[in-house]
Amino acid sequence: MQNKERLLLFALAAVQFTNVMDFMIMMPLGPQLMRTFNINPAQFSLVVSAYTFSAGIFGFISAFFIDRFDRRKAIMAVYIGFVIGTLFCGISSSYTLLVLARIFTGMFGGMLGALVLSIIGDAIPLERRATAMGSVMAAFSVASVVGVPFGLYLATTFNWQMPFLLLAFLGLIVLFLVFKFVPEMKGHFDTSISKPNPLKFVVSIAGNRNQLMALGLMVFMMLSQFSYISMLSPYMVSNVGFTEHDLTYIYLLGGIATIFSSPIVGKMADKHGRAKIFTIFTVLMTGPTLYLTSIGVTPIGIVLAVTTFNFIFIGGRMIPGSTMITATVLPQNRGSFMSINSSIQQLASGLGAFVAGLIVYKNSNGELINYNIVGYMAVLASIISIVLANKIVAVDTKPVSTPESIKE
Secondary structure (H helix, E strand, C coil): CCHHHHHHHHHHHHHHHHHHHHHHCCCCCHHHHHHHCCCCHHHHHHHHHHHHHHHHHHHHHHCCCHHHCCHHHHHHHHHHHHHHHHHHHHCCCCHHHHHHHHHHHHHHHHHHHHHHHHHHHHHCCHHHHHHHHHHHHHHHHHHHHHHHHHHHHHHHHCCCCHHHHHHHHHHHHHHHHHHHHCCCCCHHHCCCCCCCCHHHHHHHHCCCHHHHHHHHHHHHHHHHHHHHHCCHHHHHHHHHCCCCCCHHHHHHHHHHHHHHHHHHHHHHHHHHCHHHHHHHHHHHHHHHHHHHCCCCCCCHHHHHHHHHHHHHHHHHHHHHHHHHHHCCCCHHHHHHHHHHHHHHHHHHHHHHHHHHHHHCEECCCCCEECHHHHHHHHHHHHHHHHHHHCCCCCCCCCCCCCCCCCCC
16 A cells, blocks of 8 residues: 555544544433433433434435535535534533534534545545555544543543533644645546436436445444444443443443454455455344343443454444445445435434434333343344345446545
8 A cells, every 4th residue: 555545544534533533422421411411311312313313414415516526625625514513512501502513513424424435435446445444444443442531531520521622623633634635536527437417316326226235234234233332321321330431441442452453354355255244243243232232230341341342343344334335336426425325324323323212211210221122123233234235236346547646
């Protein structure tokens, strides 16, 4: 991998780090937010899903125009909006203002994920794409290892707003990295290739079985993890015996493990086949899912071992899954398709979190009830995702004329 390509991936990983951090920090803050604002599980799930529903709606809207812009200009403009939204979260003083701030942040957060995947798809050939995807998705791990524990420390030491304020400041540094290392990317403007207008392309997806299965794969991947992950932190505190401080170990250990596992999984997917690796890690993930959603008071060491493997398995299927999805569309329409995919991803995540909030309720002892039902639903969604992943066919194997500024 060439030096400038590595710098490009580093900048994209930094974008993903802040984007993931912004979303992830909300879930472990659940117990504190529920106590501070005196809200119930359903109201907390709305805080989580407000971001994802907003990201889904505006991600879909962006599909109609995102491919009209140079990727570099698009990601910079969207990232500025994301940083402003994160700042709004940090200065929110009530539950209502926080929900509104999450909606605003989601408007841009959903588009960010689509742009990152589009840039990787445009710049990296399919035979190396899962490896590149693994490098960028390691940002999820770094967010878990550094961001979430440090964010929780700030929240418990100062207040819940502090992590968002720090993240907004960090966003300014990342914006400079994007400006410095992401080159102009206009290969998708190739006029020698027939390109339908965005509206026709969006409509055409309904008649493209391969792309519908790719979108369906994203739906069931998200339903199978965010349905139970959104309520994991409150459940660990209310039912399993964790303190709010103990929650940091879940993300710390899981993140450390996936920093090492993500690049390895990417190389495995490129070498042994993306569908095969996806299937293996999805099957492995069902065990921790069922365990974590049904346990009572349990020694913290046992639970942390399971949650750590759970992180590895979730990342282990997201890397080949996302890589397969990028290959179901040609470069000239990749931005539009990945925006729709991001929209579907966010809506499915929000739906999973929202439904979990409706199913789970708190009894008179403060324990959360029916979490095991959410676990059964997650496993069913995982099984469906395996079927879809093994039916997807790659139609794009080469990068768009890789930008000259990436080449040595």
